[in-house]
Amino acid sequence: MAFRIDAAVCSNMGKVRKNNEDNFFFNGLYMDENQRNSGAMYKQTNVDGSQLFAVCDGMGGEEGGEDASIAAVRGLQQYTRQETQWDQPQKLKDMLQSISDTIEDNANKKGFHSGTTIAMVVIQHDTLKTVHVGDSRVYCMEGGKLTRMTVDHSEVQRMYAMGLITAEEMDTHPKRHVISQFLGMPRDDAMVAPGISQGEPLKAGKRYLICSDGLTDMVKDPEIAQILGQAKTPEEAVQQLTAAALHHGGKDNVTTICLFVSAEKNKDNLLKKTRLIKNLSLGGMIASGALILAGVIMMLMDFLK
Secondary structure, eight states: OEEEEEEEEEEEOOSSOSSOOEEEEETTBOOOGGGGGGOEEEEEEEESSOEEEEEEEEESSTHHHHHHHHHHHHHHHHHHHHOSOTTOHHHHHHHHHHHHHHHHHHHHHHTOOOEEEEEEEEEETTEEEEEEESSOEEEEEETTEEEEOSOOOBHHHHHHHTTSSOHHHHTTOTTTTOBSOOBTOOTTTOOOOOEEOOOEEOOTTOEEEEEOHHHHTTSOHHHHHHHHHHOSSHHHHHHHHHHHHHHTTOOSOEEEEEEEEEEESOTTSOSEEEEEEEOSSHHHHHHHHHHHHHHHHHHHHHHHO
16 A cells, blocks of 8 residues: 655744744755844655655754754755665664764854754655654544654653653743754764654654644644544644644744644555745745734634634
8 A cells, every 4th residue: 555645844943033043954954144033934745655754943042043954954964865774773873963063063164052952754665653753743643542652862751661750740841942962963972863653654644743842832622633633634734733822922042843644545646746835035034924814813812702
């Protein structure tokens, strides 16, 4: 059986930050330096073949975070062009360590500290794997149930695992944004240790979400589940998830990728189709305005309940 992957991505600067340190790798597409603050929305359809989707959340403030996340997605582009066995764990580890070293070297040359998280979905041979470093996340929805597929590399996650704090306390703990792993960390201190899943077979009906913490800090899992479950298309899902993050404050950049899996009887019908929903300059700003308007509508609906 062939599987069809309908995908969409949305990146938005948010309502507070003055620049977008997030970036994404959308099976070959990403945002250039001069396009990031305007945001982007794409959709894509694939049947079979190797596919890679990722969200990166840069850290270091303005140029530092932006440099780190764009170096990461460019590294992914180079990897996918040169490598055929995308999903091999050791090759993924080596690739991420190489990207991390590049980010560290670039930061040292410019005299600042920077880094980025990364959360990826790698599809090859009808098998899906998750790969992550930091606290950007991958979720799966099946049968109306939302499951978090990645475990944050964070201080509060470590404290929770040790029984020092509760799940509720994780959301408000002063160290909730302290992460233990990121791309760009000094290699003299520690090597990158990505979380790589065993892989699972593709299954029609499953939905996947890859996101930065600009979403999960603003929108809790039950609301994410409701939006992801009710959306008719992945582009509807990413737009509504982004609108929800803006509605709840939009305190950080927010980037989301949604993948909807379905069975495809005739694999010759579709190989790869990509469409720009909103362009990366003026259209991106229009998209941002539309999402803010959607957030206002959601607020009014809450008020009228």
